[in-house]
Amino acid sequence: APWGIKVSIVEIKEVELPEAMKRSMAAQAEAERVRRAKIIHAEGEMQASQKLAQAGKVIAQEPVSLQLRYLQTMTEIASEHSNTIIFPVPIDLISMFMDKGKGMTNPKTEKDTKE
Incomplete structure (x- = not known):
């Protein structure tokens, strides 16, 4: 029969990230939030302009x-x-x-x- 060590589970209790890595991750998360906010704002502007165009057509007809x-x-x-x-x-x-x-x-x- 073969002999040796069999590892069945590995558990990590605590991970300490370097400060530079924490700052980098925070900056990336902030950039992602800004990106999403700009997209939402642009989509809102697009919807508003479409509604204004529709309103203009209605006003022109009546x-x-x-x-x-x-x-x-x-x-x-x-x-x-x-x-x-x-x-x-x-x-x-x-x-x-x-x-x-x-x-x-x-x-x-x-x-x-x-x-």
Whole structure:
């Protein structure tokens, strides 16, 4: 019969890692956390941009929805306790005045150029 030693189990009670190894492992774990946080943030930005694009399409199809959003914004602004009042003016209204202003000339400028 063969003779010798048979090892049936090995148990490690305590492992002491060098400080450099601990710092290296901590830095790697931190880098992994930062990487995951950036990925989650980027995915959130992507989802938000997709939802904004969808909302833009809905608003473009239904002009009334833009007016409702405008009124909702006014309600939110009014509920804030502030001394500043912001009154958003629709772009359509501004462009109407800009178009009318292009055809008009300043009378003073016209008079000055004739003299």
